[in-house]
Amino acid sequence: MSERIPSPVDLRIDARWMIPVEPAGVLAGHALIVDGGRIVALVPADEADRSYTPRSRVTLPDHALLPGLVNAHTHAAMTLMRGIADDVPLRAWLEQHIWPREGRFVAEDYVHDGTLLAASEMLRGGITCCNDMYFYPDAAARAYEQAGMRAMLGVPILDFPTSYAADAEGYLQRGLEARDAWKHFPRLSFALAPHAPYTVGDASWASVVTYARQLDLPIQTHVGETRHEVAEARAATGESPLGRLDRLGATGPGFIAIHAVHVDADDIDLLAAQGCHVVHCPTSNMKLASGVAPIAAFLERNVNVALGTDGAASNNRLDLFSEMRLASLLAKVTTGDAGALPAARMLRMATLDGAAALGLDGEIGSLTAGKQADVVAVRLADIETIPLYDPVSHLVHAAGRELVTDVWVAGTRVVDDRMPVRIDMPALASRARAWQQRMA
Amino acid sequence: MSERIPSPVDLRIDARWMIPVEPAGVLAGHALIVDGGRIVALVPADEADRSYTPRSRVTLPDHALLPGLVNAHTHAAMTLMRGIADDVPLRAWLEQHIWPREGRFVAEDYVHDGTLLAASEMLRGGITCCNDMYFYPDAAARAYEQAGMRAMLGVPILDFPTSYAADAEGYLQRGLEARDAWKHFPRLSFALAPHAPYTVGDASWASVVTYARQLDLPIQTHVGETRHEVAEARAATGESPLGRLDRLGATGPGFIAIHAVHVDADDIDLLAAQGCHVVHCPTSNMKLASGVAPIAAFLERNVNVALGTDGAASNNRLDLFSEMRLASLLAKVTTGDAGALPAARMLRMATLDGAAALGLDGEIGSLTAGKQADVVAVRLADIETIPLYDPVSHLVHAAGRELVTDVWVAGTRVVDDRMPVRIDMPALASRARAWQQRMA
Numbered sequence: 001m002s003e004r005i006p007s008p009v010d011l012r013i014d015a016r017w018m019i020p021v022e023p024a025g026v027l028a029g030h031a032l033i034v035d036g037g038r039i040v041a042l043v044p045a046d047e048a049d050r051s052y053t054p055r056s057r058v059t060l061p062d063h064a065l066l067p068g069l070v071n072a073h074t075h076a077a078m079t080l081m082r083g084i085a086d087d088v089p090l091r092a093w094l095e096q097h098i099w100p101r102e103g104r105f106v107a108e109d110y111v112h113d114g115t116l117l118a119a120s121e122m123l124r125g126g127i128t129c130c131n132d133m134y135f136y137p138d139a140a141a142r143a144y145e146q147a148g149m150r151a152m153l154g155v156p157i158l159d160f161p162t163s164y165a166a167d168a169e170g171y172l173q174r175g176l177e178a179r180d181a182w183k184h185f186p187r188l189s190f191a192l193a194p195h196a197p198y199t200v201g202d203a204s205w206a207s208v209v210t211y212a213r214q215l216d217l218p219i220q221t222h223v224g225e226t227r228h229e230v231a232e233a234r235a236a237t238g239e240s241p242l243g244r245l246d247r248l249g250a251t252g253p254g255f256i257a258i259h260a261v262h263v264d265a266d267d268i269d270l271l272a273a274q275g276c277h278v279v280h281c282p283t284s285n286m287k288l289a290s291g292v293a294p295i296a297a298f299l300e301r302n303v304n305v306a307l308g309t310d311g312a313a314s315n316n317r318l319d320l321f322s323e324m325r326l327a328s329l330l331a332k333v334t335t336g337d338a339g340a341l342p343a344a345r346m347l348r349m350a351t352l353d354g355a356a357a358l359g360l361d362g363e364i365g366s367l368t369a370g371k372q373a374d375v376v377a378v379r380l381a382d383i384e385t386i387p388l389y390d391p392v393s394h395l396v397h398a399a400g401r402e403l404v405t406d407v408w409v410a411g412t413r414v415v416d417d418r419m420p421v422r423i424d425m426p427a428l429a430s431r432a433r434a435w436q437q438r439m440a
Numbered sequence: 441m442s443e444r445i446p447s448p449v450d451l452r453i454d455a456r457w458m459i460p461v462e463p464a465g466v467l468a469g470h471a472l473i474v475d476g477g478r479i480v481a482l483v484p485a486d487e488a489d490r491s492y493t494p495r496s497r498v499t500l501p502d503h504a505l506l507p508g509l510v511n512a513h514t515h516a517a518m519t520l521m522r523g524i525a526d527d528v529p530l531r532a533w534l535e536q537h538i539w540p541r542e543g544r545f546v547a548e549d550y551v552h553d554g555t556l557l558a559a560s561e562m563l564r565g566g567i568t569c570c571n572d573m574y575f576y577p578d579a580a581a582r583a584y585e586q587a588g589m590r591a592m593l594g595v596p597i598l599d600f601p602t603s604y605a606a607d608a609e610g611y612l613q614r615g616l617e618a619r620d621a622w623k624h625f626p627r628l629s630f631a632l633a634p635h636a637p638y639t640v641g642d643a644s645w646a647s648v649v650t651y652a653r654q655l656d657l658p659i660q661t662h663v664g665e666t667r668h669e670v671a672e673a674r675a676a677t678g679e680s681p682l683g684r685l686d687r688l689g690a691t692g693p694g695f696i697a698i699h700a701v702h703v704d705a706d707d708i709d710l711l712a713a714q715g716c717h718v719v720h721c722p723t724s725n726m727k728l729a730s731g732v733a734p735i736a737a738f739l740e741r742n743v744n745v746a747l748g749t750d751g752a753a754s755n756n757r758l759d760l761f762s763e764m765r766l767a768s769l770l771a772k773v774t775t776g777d778a779g780a781l782p783a784a785r786m787l788r789m790a791t792l793d794g795a796a797a798l799g800l801d802g803e804i805g806s807l808t809a810g811k812q813a814d815v816v817a818v819r820l821a822d823i824e825t826i827p828l829y830d831p832v833s834h835l836v837h838a839a840g841r842e843l844v845t846d847v848w849v850a851g852t853r854v855v856d857d858r859m860p861v862r863i864d865m866p867a868l869a870s871r872a873r874a875w876q877q878r879m880a
Contacts, residue, residue: 082826083833089778120823286769287837289778316837317824326766329726338529338729383560384757386522386869387876393523397727397756402842429826436827 004051009035010411012054015065015377017391018042020367021351024344026391032065034373037411042367062381063405064391066347067366068128068150068374069320070354073220073258073279073308076132076140077106077114079121080435081313090226090288098313101439102135106163111136113431115143120420120428121318123149125401126376128409131256131279131308131358133193133220135164138178141188148414148422150374152358154193154220155179157208159201168194168204172211179215187410189360191218191256197241198229202248209249218359220256220279221245226290230262242267251276256357258308259284260298261291268294272301277357280349282326283317284310295327296335306357307350320350321401328396343396373411378403444491449475450851452494455505455817457831458482460807461791464784466831472505474813477851482807502821503845504831506787507806508568508590508814509760510794513660513698513719513748516572516580517546517554519561520875521753530666530728538753541879542575546603551576553871555583560860560868561758563589565841566816568849571696571719571748571798573633573660575604578618581628588854588862590814592798594633594660595619597648599641608634608644612651619655627850629800631658631696637681638669642688649689658799660696660719661685666730670702682707691716696797698748699724700738701731708734712741717797720789722766723757724750735767736775746797747790760790761841768836783836813851818843 011034018027020042031048033040043051078098085097111134122130132140133154144151155175157168165171172192179190192208194200200208200221212219223241224230233241242263245251253275260271260278271278280293298305307327309318324346331341341349355365364374378399385394385403407415414422451474458467460482471488473480483491518538525537551574562570572580573594584591595615597608605611612632619630632648634640640648640661652659663681664670673681682703685691693715700711700718711718720733738745747767749758764786771781781789795805804814818839825834825843847855854862 080827082829083838084829086830086833086837087772087779087782093778117823117826124823283769286773287778289772289776289780292773312838316833322762322765325762326769329723329766332527332729333726333732336729338533338727339527340729342527381869383557383564383865383869383872386557386872387520387879389522389524389876389880390526393526393756397526398523398752400840400842402840425823429821429823432823432826436829439827440829 006051006053009033009040009052009054011056011058012048012052013058013060013065013375014045015060015063017064018367019064019066019347019392021067021348022366022368024348032367032375034411037373039367039369039371039373041369058406060377060406063377063379064395065367066376066378066395067351067364068376068407068409069126069350070306070358070365071122071127071130071309071318071320072306072354072357073281073310074118074130074132074318075134075311076118076130077111077134078311078313079117079318080110080114080432080439082316084313084439090290091228093288093314103162105439106135108136108139110435111139112143113428113435115140116147116423116428117432118312118318119143119147119149120423120425123147123407123415123420124404124418125319125321126378126404126407127318127320128374128376128407129355129358129360129364131191131220135162137175138181141178141182141185144188145185146422147420148409148412150187150364150409152189152191153178154191157192157194157204158199159204160199168200168207172207176211191220194219194221196222197233197244205245205248205250212254218254218256219250220258222258223260224257224262224267225259227262240264240267242270246270246274254359259290259293261285261293263294268297268301268303271298271303277304277306279306279308279357280327281308281310282323282330284314287314292330292334295331296340304353304356305349306354319401321399324350324396343392346396347392373408375408376404377406379405446491446493449473449480449492449494451496451498452488452492453498453500453505453815454485455500455503457504458807459504459506459787459832461507461788462806462808464788472807472815474851477813479807479809479811479813481809498846500817503817503819504835505807506816506818506835507791507804508816508847508849509566509790510746510798510805511562511567511570511749511758511760512746512794512797513721513750514558514570514572514758515574515751516558516570517551517574518751518753519557519758520550520554520872520879522756524753524879530730531668533728533754543602545879546575548576548579550875551579552583553868553875555580556587556863556868557872558752558758559583559587559589560863560865563587563847563855563860564844564858565759565761566818566844566847567758567760568814568816568847569795569798569800569804571631571660575602577615578621581618581622581625584628585625586862587860588849588852590627590804590849592629592631593618594631597632597634597644598639599644600639608640608647612647631660634659634661636662637673637684645685645688645690652694658694658696659690660698662698663700664697664702664707665699667702680704680707682710686710686714694799699730699733701725701733703734708737708741708743711738711743717744717746719746719748719797720767721748721750722763722770724754727754732770732774735771736780744793744796745789746794759841761839764790764836783832786836787832813848815848816844817846819845
């Protein structure tokens with residue numbers, strides 16, 4: 001057998017436990033090889049020694065290495081309203097607390113600062129990619145680009161005017177201009193994001209569907225979030241909100257149903273038949289007393305389910321470690337089955353299934369050769385995670401986001417020993433506090 | 441007006457926000473004065489300047505200061521089985537995973553090491569007092585004494601033999617000997633802890649009730665944890681488990697009903713009429729798919745409700761920040777009322793109401809002059825807690841236990857900048873890992 005010449009590569013990471021997600025399981029004594037921003041290989045350390053000469057090397061002796069978490073639903077800039085109104089149900093919360101403040105304050109600089117704050121929090125917590133939905137997606141794009149984070153930006157669409165646009169067509173045009181402006185930035189992608197069935201009328205939905213087909217863009221919307229929403233919709237047209245969107249042609253493999261708490265058997269049939277995705281936001285649905293989405297029923301029908309934090313105004317953490325634990329606990333208690341949503345299943349929901357919801361599972365979501373090197377290191381060495389019988393169990397049931405030490409996106413280290421390296425954190429904190437002064 | 445001579449005192453703590461719990465609210469510009477292990481005053485800073493000359497002074501410019509959290513139910517030493525068996529319902533979890541391992545490994549050194557691990561985790565997370573229930577309470581007492589933590593130790597009582605004792609009378613005698621041995625240690629107290637109605641027969645309950653009355657000890661037991669338990673009890677005697685304990689004389693203001701998930705209207709009447717306490721363990725009840733305790737119904741009837749983590753084998757965190765958030769979310773979604781269990785109410789449940797359940801609300805649970813100085817500092821300055829409109833909201837909905845920086849018990853600093861100061865942490869970690877090797 002001839003000697004192979006080792007290949008030069010950008011980076012080798014050795015970690016105590018490698019958790020690729022796909023395939024499920026935990027590898028010990030392995031190294032992750034990264035080059036040109038992509039994963040080249042996940043191989044035993046001795047094979048890595050023979051085959052690669054890394055220009056840079058990181059050794060993580062107490063850490064689990066996993067794919068970056070995917071936050072499949074958030075309104076990032078709403079970090080600036082974190083904790084401004086708790087203990088209020090959805091409609092009153094929107095109408096009395098959130099929308100009036102948004103009307104007064106939301107603008108380019110607000111969205112940039114709020115999104116940068118969110119990106120810092122998410123990256124520090126191991127979230128390398130999010131699906132955002134907010135006004136001024138161009139300002140959000142600037143923040144994600146600066147932070148070095150991956151994001152899908154939802155072009156917001158409403159039938160009522162805001163400072164951002166006057167009508168549905170106006171929202172669409174502004175959003176699509178932002179998309180054009182950012183089309184050469186590979187970490188950013190766009191989707192159409194009509195707010196909800198009850199805030200966007202049939203004509204605007206038809207326009208959304210047309211644009212989505214022409215431009216091959218996903219459609220994401222809040223749907224079936226509250227009992228009230230469904231009752232109103234049924235009273236108006238006799239259809240469920242999802243049924244109406246299906247009639248309008250919005251459903252399909254590019255359709256992301258956010259929340260999907262109040263769905264009936266026909267809705268679940270529809271989601272399954274059309275290959276739609278659901279984003280489960282357990283904290284937000286509980287905090288606003290909206291309800292609990294029937295996740296076990298979705299999974300039984302092979303409806304893909306991703307995990308989201310929603311915005312920091314209704315959570316109040318952009319923390320997928322909390323959401324993983326909560327989603328698992330909630331599935332167990334609502335089904336009466338302690339075996340529901342075990343830890344490995346949850347980790348997949350927070351990574352690969354989230355990537356699939358965003359149409360990005362060919363690029364991210366697992367430690368697989370050829371995918372982008374979006375990678376998170378979690379240190380499992382403090383007394384809160386000792387003893388350790390199974391690192392996957394600890395990631396879901398014992399660890400917190402504060403144990404994330406290092407994060408790479410597309411092979412670039414963006415968090416180093418808990419600090420986002422591309423963001424001036426003191427300046428950001430002081431800008432966020434200035435917004436607080438104005439809004440309080 | 442004559443000049444007062446300032447009093448010399450042990451300690452003055454200045455913190456940005458003081459959250460005394462009783463009365464509710466947040467004070468700014470105040471100082472906490474501590475002497476002889478007790479709180480002397482909580483006064484405006486200028487009054488503190490005039491009235492006290494502290495021997496030691498701590499300034500916490502970015503912190504909220506609050507009473508130490510009270511973990512009203514745990515099996516501390518079970519930290520050594522953290523994550524050893526997830527995704528299994530209660531009965532199978534006990535019978536197939538926990539009891540067999542306990543039979544093989546539980547002994548003095550196991551309990552000491554596991555409890556010290558738990559105490560380290562709890563103190564680091566702002567828990568200054570816990571209500572423990574496990575074998576070898578004398579070994580646990582040694583660990584709490586070493587850690588500098590406050591604890592109520594439940595004397596375990598079962599009708600079946602273990603390595604610890606042969607029968608109910610044996611458990612009682614051993615437990616009461618431990619109580620005698622530790623009676624001069626003011627941070628430690630004892631309770632009688634029959635495991636559950638279904639593991640302790642009528643004769644043993646009668647004996648427990650007699651001892652509790654003679655020695656003025658609280659009684660704590662797991663009751664109404666699963667639907668199965670209640671159905672079996674009803675089939676056997678026609679009574680609910682709580683009804684049976686009431687008939688046996690166990691209920692009263694010294695009775696702590698742990699879990700109380702499956703209770704009917706008569707049970708709630710009984711708890712209210714007898715002045716019993718309930719310990720809510722939301723994570724454990726969800727993880728084992730046991731159910732959700734009707735907390736709103738208890739509070740409506742003025743039944744005192746405390747908060748517990750349960751053991752780390754069914755949680756897997758000894759973390760009251762997580763439990764506060766979860767209990768609040770769970771109350772909102774199960775009642776359909778987004779206003780249920782607001783943040784200030786949760787903080788009271790995790791402090792003063794926990795103290796009341798343990799019969800210690802005269803001594804701990806609020807920042808009140810005359811009470812023990814069990815005090816926790818939480819740093820609210822990282823981006824995860826910016827902006828900040830209300831520190832109480834952040835403590836429940838945004839903060840994590842990792843933001844606890846400093847902890848005092850009876851005026852002695854036991855955690856300094858996140859490190860338990862009275863415990864050799866590397867030695868403890870290595871002992872815990874040795875147990876892991878033996879048990880895996």
